[in-house]
Amino acid sequence: MQLELNEQQKMIQKMVREFAEKEIAPVASELDKKAKYPTEILKKMAKLGLLGAIIPQEYGGAGLDTISYTIIIEEISKKCASTGVITSVHNSLVSWPIMKYGNEEQKKKYLPILARGEKIGAFAGTEPNAGSDLGAMQTTAELKGDKYIINGNKTFITSGSKAGVLIVFAVTDKSLGSKGISAFIVENTMKGFKVGDTFEKMGINANHVTELIFEDMEVPKENLLGKEGEGFKIALSALDGGRIGIAAQAVGIAQAALEESIEYSKQRQQFGRPIAKFQAIQWMLADMATRIEAVRQLVYKAAYAKDHKQGRYSKEAAMAKLFASETAMDAVIKAVQIHGGYGYTKEYTVERLFRDAKITEIYEGTSEVQRLVIANSLLK
Structure with missing residues (x-):
């Protein structure tokens, strides 16, 4: 069993550590005090390939292994935990589900823009009455013609006010319980998408955590991620x-x-x-x-x-x-x-x-x- 980092992992660690020391450490305190989203830092990280760390190279990412990815998150978080969690959600909870469950058209459309950092990702599962118990979510999605109409509220969403691509979970069949939950790739420009309040928090202040409100939000049916009823499985994985x-x-x-x-x-x-x-x-x-x-x-x-x-x-x-x-x-x-x-x-x-x-x-x-x-x- 290999207990030491390989040469590539050591190089990644050195690169990210130097970047974090130079670019993040000098502004981390200010970002916290002013609750300022680290937009400029994320742009610089995107140029280094850090926002597409786990995305395959064929879709514009770095195609790194997961140990390399954890090294990136650790080194970034050491200087700014807010930037660390934004990066983690963007990779683990948005890019990965599209990689794993998306069809080829979805992968080609969304993974390159996530890898380039053109749009930041968010994961919209939690609701006011569905936190640890995701199966209790009440947001609904009804297929009407060539669109799903989504209604409901999400809360505690990392990058909620900044994200351009979101994985949203909603109930498509109430009679099936958690097996009636489906996942959707949503863009913040879709009709009916609204950002609610931004929470004032104890910590990770540079990470804007918000409520999301869906009022007859129109999502093209081709933006269903996986199949209907697979949402709960997608969320857990x-x-x-x-x-x-x-x-x-x-x-x-x-x-x-x-x-x-x-x-x-x-x-x-x-x-x-x-x-x-x-x-x-x-x-x-x-x-x-x-x-x-x-x-x-x-x-x-x-x-x-x-x-x-x-x-x-x-x-x-x-x-x-x-x-x-x-x-x-x-x-x-x-x-x-x-x-x-x-x-x-x-x-x-x-x-x-x-x-x-x-x-x-x-x-x-x-x-x-x-x-x-x-x-x-x-x-x-």
Whole structure:
């Protein structure tokens, strides 16, 4: 079993790390404070092929393996978690379902513009009364002639106000329960598409998370993704990959917390010496580093399973997201503690990391849902 990155993966890591240090780090704090969507950064990322990381080369993407993709998400998230999740959703939850379930016409139409970053992708599944329980969604889609008419509301949609291509889920047959849910490729220019409120959040402030409102939205029937009734299956399989992306984001946040803590502890003087000389600080750093290294390997294992395992890799993805998100929270709590009072101020990066980390335990499946997925897999 290969436990080291190959040469291509090392090159990608170096490239993205340098890009993030140069282009993202200097503006990350401002983006957070002003809740400014990272449009210019995304344009630069698109030129590097990062928005089409997993899209096959024949459709204009980079065609990278999933471990390389997690490296990208980690390095971007280390400097800006908002940009990390935008990139993750764009790749894992929008491009991938089209790659997996789209017909050739859909792939040729949408994958190149997603790869080039001409349009940002969004995943519209969650509703006010259908979060962890996606099967309870109430948005409906009715075929009338050559169009589906979609009515309903979605909420907590990453890039909701900025996305040009969205994967939207709606009920086409109420009598079939979750097997009556279908998926559609929707453009934000389609008649009846409206953006609702943008949420004010604890963290990931540069990511505009919104409500979406569909009022007799007209979607051409050729934009049905897969077959009618396959929407729930498409959503769950996409979320498996999405959870690997969020796990990588969490690793990036945790690694940033560790690096900030190491640097601060070397500089901060108390009782006549750097606080890094005190065992209490050393043990916190040691625990952070150990957990981060362990979870990074777990993320790589899930990424490898996605590319090589036959069938679903739900357990591996859930384990990675669960452990990574909880590791991120543990790391940022320790980081703020190491920084003391300064860590509680907005002057220091760890304050932002603390706010950004929490969401990784919630979106794309809460920690409780991850434990359910893992347990169900073990008890089959």
